[in-house]
Amino acid sequence: MIHTNIDWPAFMARHDMTWSVKPISWDEGAFIGNGIMGAMIYSEEHRDKRNVLRFVLGRTDVTARKPQGGYPPRVPVGELHLELAGWLYQPVSLRVDLWNAELRADITTTVGKVSVRAFVHSRDMALAVELKTSGEERAAKLEWYAFSEVDEVLKNADGRNLNQYIPEIRVTRYPLEAMTVGVQQFIPHGGCTTVWQELRPDGEPDRRLLYLSIANEAGEAVQRQAAAVVRSAAARPWAEWVEAHRSWWHDYYRQSFISIPDTMLEGFYWIQMYKLASATREHGMMIDNQGPWLAPTPWAGVWFNMNVQMSYSPVYTANRLHIGESLVRAFRDNFDHLKNNVPEPYREDSSGLPRSCSYDLINPVGTEIGNLTWVCHNLWRHYRYSMDEALIRDLLYPLLKRSVQYYLHLLEEGDDGRLHLPPTVSPEYGSFLQMTVPDTHFDLSLLQWGCETLLRMNELLGLQQEDAAYRERWSSTLERLTPLPVDETGFMIGSGQPLEFGHRHFSHLMAVFPLHLISGDDERERELIMRTLRHWFSMEGDLRGFTFTSAASVAAALGNGDEALGYLQSFMHLIKPNTMYKEAGPVIESPLAAAEAIHDMLLQSWGDTIRVFPAVPERWQEASFHELRAEGAFLVSAARSNGATSWIRVKSLAGEPCRIQTGMAGDIRLAGPASARLRRLGGGLCELELKRGEEAVLYVGEENGGGSTVAEGTAAGRQWIVEPVPADPHLCGYFGGRKPWRLYGLPIR
Template structure:
């Protein structure tokens, strides 16, 4: 009897476990991605090298950077950079006094002409490796910038005995590139002191003291023998103390040959974890590789505890723009971090804003400094840069650069996404006082006029040739967004701010966005009739979505405005294509978005072979902004709705993505094949209400560890009762036997598009 009772209990237990196991199996997506094989197809391949920076291979760890390209027919150069190596002089043009500074280069020189180069930037391991061939033989090369240590590792191994080559270090003069290019007379400014060279305990030092205090030091040592050498390099920077040599010494002294193995293992582990935070695979091999190279670029250009990315990142190049630009560049640089699920890499941006609130306040005119904040067109990391907009007509006569009132609020729109994509209220607390001051500036200068509407004085809409105007759409868009966001913050943080009624009044009574028969104007006094590379007059459409495609009554206006911008494309640059592409993606027109991205890749101002982008100098935001546009083809989240595959071009019959991030803190994964979405997996990181829109017309079903309630709403939107930490898989029709995430075969079957390839 006891045995029978035991057997019954055992059967019930096994049945229960079987039921639980079956629920779990259906609630999971099998990851069948072979990352190493997949990444090998995305690598940049260099079977030749030119003497151009924009055609070189780049390495970085978020602070230090190396650009590798040809010095001459006998040598390869390794340009060094460090993001925070800047001058520190106050009271002069920041392009001179607070500019990025050159460091120098290592040159790998051979006795005879280089006959052949075969290098591969191995993305999966974030290493440059391959061979260099001369008449005397072959040198094997490996290079990396350690992810968790500020050490550059360059290894050479000669496969032929007595092959003659040498490493030469060539430091550069500490002078702003703005002066090097002759933008101003160097003779007007006292020079920085000369660098000092020394050797101590087998470590070589080049110490560059600065006139304003502080210093930066490049230190290096060789390990190994003549045929098998390892070069270890670091760059240390200190201010106001002149202690950079001591910092460099502390980094290099303990390192030995066996340290390289440990550093490399840690480095690879970091990158493998980084890449697996999100994933995309699309049938366009050029764009797919481009996306992955930009992910590599993002983590190579910044990291937690480092610095906000400027126009060149850690890859120094002589440029007329050796500082930060606040009227588009930094904004476009940071948008892709959020949807790509690398929100942590935006922390340096938040810290920069928090640490410089005092300077932001001083940027406003003196009568407004007590409660306002602003940032002008460009300036140093310290965010100094005055704005001169005042009430009434007294702004006229000031430079256009000093009338860009909307820059700080737009930058805060970017930073606010660190909250929207995580729902972390600590980010709200950090941003609230800055946004409040930014909107206070508007309150100080605007008027409610006889029409009962608030109007703005003369400001400047960035980069439009005749953009000084009242009621600039640039400002109206960010002002309205800022007022709405402050109301939300006030409620979420339970602050009961006395200005809440004023913010609501602005939302209710701000003058409408100026428009005419051509679409949105630049402002009340400026129509849109000249070519405009910037989309400052369209921020209310994108990326703010105050005017959007869900509003049927605004569709004609949006399309008319977009047509007018496209017809006047003479001044367009790379980011004009990504911006217009993103608007088409909002409209659901993936074919046009795809077309615009392809035009940008190979157009007049094209993406370079190494995926960098230059005009008069490097401008990192353009290729990164293309990542935002690509993400929006696969996943969008605006107007409270998560939109899956909203703008996939017709030729992409298949596509997949894993753990892209949506606003509301949702990790979203999805697979498309045969022109239709097969399944969607969503994980809630914060327990926010979930509304989803897909291409399905049949009823949507859900599976997971419990029974989920799926409620249809209007326009194909459904709502799901997903709680924090839960995952749900959505599908339609018959439930598949399994849900598998895999890479998609390319339509063109071409790999390794990027890099520099020998012309055939």
């Protein structure tokens, strides 16, 4: 019904990360990964190490137990070095080919030339590096170093690591067939294994291939498994193996498409899609603060007072639900651990999630108690975008039930007859004071959302009789729960606690975003939200990356595209040249949350209404997207031309009711199967009936539709085309190395 005119290799190439000056830090590095194993690639300016191109290796699940106790943090796994014969200086041409998920570099040293190609295979747990050398650079070497063996000059290049636990490591190497095995045993226990093999293809004296695999743990069985991965990869025909890697990525990118008339922001978005699939996969580890690209950090764990939730936020609308399966699986596999995080008297019917922990989700909750309920909101989105009833039946309903039950144990009746929460932490507010506040906006809004969602799931699952007592408690809680605290500045942090100083978190706006309990459709609600937003930013102070991304999503929820764009443009000044983000250490969630804010400008679907182009900035006269996913399991495509929506295609994957705000003016018409029905409700709002698997196009027709409910069939002679918006050549390849001059129209080729 619609035609896609997308030259995918050319479109993705315009957003490749590029460097014409060698990167010399994690902030500028080129990153590759396959969802569990990865590498950050950069060089060094110290005169003793100017000949080194570093592949700082990472594997997400490698952790170590601390002798003093506490949860096991992530630890570094070592580096692969390309040690050149000459200095790596200028010129250099380095590119991350997004379409093929490969690093490519042409390096001129003081004595010769080297071409490098590297990728972490999308299907096999192996890093591949291809070298082509000339001149004296034929003497270049690829060397592996355990983390403890890395030169101090390199180890501390990104800052001296004072906050991160590093275990004592015993390193052994031994040959195995044509391979080398490097074993790191952590003292007193644990470890990791690295196996590599270098090949020189027959008849190609200047070409080398290196295969390297990293495995968690250091036992003999693990060593054999890692060796088997390398042996298998090296035995495959190179071209065939490369094609298998590329085909996964090509299929992944095609799952959805967006193009906007802001080339820099469009490129940023697509790099986040690359980053997502490099950081986790369906069977990979849950996304933590770093992904596979561990660097010196005080946060070598998994954080739940915002980080994990926001990292997964773009997978739903982007139609990449398989990426979100790693979060689903983490909570399914560790469900029983969560009950032991709450105090012993509540464990029979309650569960909780701490601010931080390791991948086993074990750590006491403390006074920040809303984190599990917030994760349940992610799982609810996964359900609503897939309509997979097994997800709510087998995981979400019992998990949210236990999470809300912990809240219910803490509720107390006040003198006003209302139910109140005791002092708890509102994330990131007054952390230095260890501040707790009664009736925090954060917890009240999560409790309200939890009770409402449990009642909805209870009906969906037909458990009204079986869980009647629970239903009564959830309903009475909603009736008696104290309102969200508000004063003349807007939403407060909690009862008696206005926002008095800079606050980086949006914990006092949770009811607006991401929970959408308060829509802003009512003028009084809208005024309250705007008052809160203005007061929040007037304090300035501790504004961070995720401050701006969440504010962009709030503005988008109100339909204010120009303001949403302003927040995102501000955020672009805070990210690193390679689109990573760092505070005291790397934190991956803020750029990913910015991708979700871009979604919110193009397509929203909360509150049982799909909104197409709901918050497009005035300057975005053209835009298109294809097969973005909406709640109710709809795939939505649309195009905008000359400042107006041209057409909308909706495909139903589950046969759910479809209510859609088209934003179209005039007589909205339908092209689709004879069974499709369109009801026009006025103001561009429509109800569309489609059976499972059916699709239809909405467009503005020249003829009167003849009534409020119509089935119009196909529109003869009409074509609906999805194609990229023309790019600004200045801003193609903007990310990678630092290129601020490209923002101001200075002449370049």
